[in-house]
Every structure is written in C-alpha cells, then in structure tokens.
Amino acid sequence: MRAKVEVFLKPGVLDVQGKAVEQALHGLGWGGVADVRVGKTIEFDLASADPAAAEAEVKAMCEKLLANTVIEGYRVELA
C-alpha cells in the first residue's frame, strides 16, 4: 500500500513562504492569485494490507513526527 501525506500550516498561521510565492506570481502578472499556501507531500510504501490499520498507523506517524500539530494540519491518502 502506498501512503501519501500532505502537511500544511494551519489556517491563521502565517505562511511566509506562501506569501513570497504569491508576490512572485503577482509580479509575473497573475494578479488574481490569492492565499497561496506552501505545504509538503510525503509518500511511502506501507507493509500493512488492511486499510483501516494502515490509516491508523499513518495518522500515528503524523502525530508523532510528520506534522507538528501546534502549527500544522495533515491529510492522509492511501492507495
């Protein structure tokens, strides 16, 4: 099973990287761009074949290491 984890700063937490990208896009003429958020994607293979167990496992990984839940939220996809 392949796990895909997306980690983003929570709404309300200043994303300075997103702000910089937004300004660059505006500078290139895409004036309609707003609220850019830069996150990261982490993908990995998982030995577990049981989707429910795999999801619980990946969520535990997010809570323990992959995300800092003080400032970040995460989304898990399994395929």
Added chain:
Amino acid sequence: MTKAAVLVFPGSNCDRDCKVAIERSTGAAVEMVWHAETALPAGLDLIVLPGGFSYGDYLRCGAMAALSPVMTEVKAAAERGVAVVGICNGFQMLTESHLLPGALLRNERLKYVCKPVTLDVVNAQTRFTAGYGAQRQAVMTVGNGEGNFFADEATLDRIEGEGQVVFRYIDNPNGSARDIAGIVNARGNVLGLMPHPDRSFEADLGSADGAILFQSALASA
C-alpha cells in the same frame, strides 16, 4: 563542582561553543553527550541543547532531534527538576518535544538574521535569570532563519500571565509573537531562547551578558 552536559546531535554546530562558554563563565565541568546515548552522566546540574542544524533541519527544525534516544533521558531529568536550556536549534527541539509550548516558524521576512540584539529581561526571578538582578536588558547574538515564535492567543496569554516569558526583543528581528525571545516551562526549570548566550559570554565577543545566564543556572544548582 557543578556539572553540565552539552548534547551533540548530527548537525549541531554550537556544541563546542556551549562547552567553552559554560566552562569559562562558571568553572563547571562540561561533558559532551552524543544524541544516541540512552543514559545521561550522573549528577548533572544543567543540560544544554545547542544551536545548529540538527538532521539538516529536514522536515522541521529540531523535529528529528526531539525524537533522539537521549531526549527520553532529558525529559526524565526535566521531570526530576534538572535545569535544561535549549538555545536556538535547542529551543526548537524543546518545543518539538513539548517540553515547552509553541513552535518556531520561518522568519517573517524570510531572511536569516545574524546580529546582536538587545533583550528585555522580562522575568529576572527565574533560576536562569536571577543573576541579571536590576539589569533590565541583555545583549546577545541571534543567528536564525526559523526563530519566529508562534503560539495561539490563549497560550500566549497563559505564558505571559504565568511569568513564563523570560526574554523579549526590544527590536523584533524575526516576527516572533509578542516579541518573545525566550520562555520557561510552568515549573521554571526548562528554558528555551533563540539568542545565543554561548556567543555572548565575554566582552571580546561584543557582550558578556550571556555568561550571567549560565552562572545563574548553575548558582541555583
């Protein structure tokens, strides 16, 4: 003789500075402890988590260091009341390991900031700051790209109300919430700060104010 340990993580680069700073400013014996150790030396009065780029700052600054084997021992020592100081990357490790509240975000203006800063000693009643006494300000050097202290409003109100905010920037270099440069835990034995007392412990370095922090931490041992 008082005894301190400086932890060494892969990518730490202020570990030697911390050792020299503590030795010269306090005369304490300082042991270097590798992050993979599962025991700390006996009889420690102070544990220092140094600055640097542990694990290349990958994922999040301090995130992987916070899960190092030695950190289990640091948490146990903190629970016993041993003084723990995290400087810069060490501060990031302390928030990542939840020994301190909040988190350190990318600097507001995206720039790495390296310069001397003047700090307001907000709370001179802690075991780390007692030596500042009537001295209301201290000068230390900052060097960080992710030193922008963040916590939600309720947490900020709480730590301010409990006297846990120890240092504030006079001229905020990185966007930190409420100009916070350093905080202690509720019990008062764990301090995290972004400025480097280890780069400001002798007049020749531009300021000797950092020495007072190490002296205070070990005077109460």
